[in-house]
Amino acid sequence: MRTSILVFILLSCTLAKQLYDVKKSYVTPVNEINFEKQINKIRQTTKYVTIVHFYKFSDGESKQFAPKYDKFTNEYKGIFRIASCDCDEAEKICQKESVSKYPTFRVYPPYPVPAIDYEGPLEIDGILKLATKYIHNNAIEINEANINTFINEKPTVPKVLLFSEKKGFPLVYKGLSVEFEKKLSFGIVRSTEKALLDRYNIKEFPKMLLIKTNEKKPYPYTGEYKFKPMFDFLNVHSEVFVPGGGSSADSAATKEWLMQVVPQLHQRSANDICLKVEGVICIILMNNGDKPDNRLIDELKKLNAQYERQIDRGAVFKFMWLDAKTESKWGSTLDFQGEPKVVLLNPGKRKRMAVHEGEMKFEALQQTLEKLISGDLRFKPIGESLPDFVKTDL
Incomplete structure (x- = not known):
């Protein structure tokens, strides 16, 4: 006792x-x-x-x-x-x-x-x-340019869209994106995206929709914007295993350069648009600083429209621009002297370059590309490896 x-x-x-x-x-x-x-x-x-x-x-x-x-x-x-x-x-x-x-x-x-x-x-x-500070974020910015890519890729994975008039990513939304990683893809749409507000009939903020590729209408969330009720709503539509699932952060919708005719060449975009694309010739507009004059970009866009229909001629051209002031190693390798110029780069095993010598206009640039196609353009070797890019969060 x-x-x-x-x-x-x-x-x-x-x-x-x-x-x-x-x-x-x-x-x-x-x-x-x-x-x-x-x-x-x-x-x-x-x-x-x-x-x-x-x-x-x-x-x-x-x-x-x-x-x-x-x-x-x-x-x-x-x-x-x-x-x-x-x-x-x-x-x-x-x-x-x-x-x-x-x-x-x-x-x-x-x-x-x-x-x-x-x-x-x-x-x-x-x-x-x-x-x-240490919360991971799988949600991505969605706009009119990348919405279709986001919705249509990985069709078995439901998509979540949060429409918000605030900056940044809400903490609760980051938490949900981690909780449902590989089960749901998360995007955020700002209140300035008028076309998307009209498309989804958004009248108030915040507003969350769950979208399934094979269903016509999205599922609207009507509860409190707190973790538990939002989790319960999303959990109904998530799958235990979704073939082709993955983080929203891996979505092609995060790579704006894949949706641009003349993207910027930098650390993150280089492999996708040029360096790791088999059989491509990289047409690089080099500029001393930020984005080149729109007139020069427009000339490259016209060339792209001309040659993307002629891939059967044996050459695939990809057009891009490079900030040679920031990427000084690339500027040195490609003989940049401070004024805008166009360089043709073959990034294959035998790395070679050629310089466009004429005016920076459609007709003159086209002549240079035609010389390349006919085998009359002289390339010079630039070594076994290409320079490193400046690390960036672009």
Whole structure:
């Protein structure tokens, strides 16, 4: 009897020290048994961001702050994975994680980004701001130029469109795009895209539609714009496995250069439009700075219209422009002297170039291309490899 009473007293003391009620709270407790699976494994295999509250019951602040953290968890569960670690009970884990002060709020982004501690005043807004920096975003910008590509590619994958009058990507929408990665494709349409607003009869913001390629009408979302109700709505239409699925960020709709007649040649576009396209001759308009004069671009567009119908003549031409001031290595390799010029590049195994010597007009440029087709244009070798591009987020 005495033993039972002692066990009851010890158990009561232990339960009394719990900051988060496991029966009511959405804060996930982590310890020596599940830390590896709940934290490190998640970082290795997913794009989720996890926040962990490391504490000791006696640290003087955690007990008072716990209700705020609990409330935060109720609102942001699903967007973040939210956990707590009692360092009195899980001492080895806290030592292994080099936690030396209490409380510590640590954000664990997906690998290889290192974990980072929140250093500001003990407030939810500061913790949220830090964690938000590491949220992945699979949603992409959709406009009149890329809407059909977005809707029609991967026809088995339903598409989600959020119409918004605000800048940026809402945190809840980023979270949903991660949650449904490889099941749904996510796009955002700005309120300035009048043609798309008319196309989908959008009268108010925000507005979310789910679109299936084989169905005439989209499914409108009518609930609150919070994670749980939005998740429930989308979950009905997502598939456990979708052949051809993938991240929206991999969509061809993100590659504006694939939809432009004369795109810019840079680090991200180069392989798609020129360097890794078999049998192509790259017609490069080199300019000293930003986008060339529209008149020069129009001349290349006319040439494209002329020669895209003549691919049976043995030469495939791709037209593009290069900022030779920024891409100085390319400018040096292609003999750029500061004035706009057109260079013909063969990016094959034997890398060669030729320079257009005449006027920068349709007729003169056409003569140069005809000389190439007839075999009369002289190319010169430029070495075994092409220069590197400047790293850019264009």
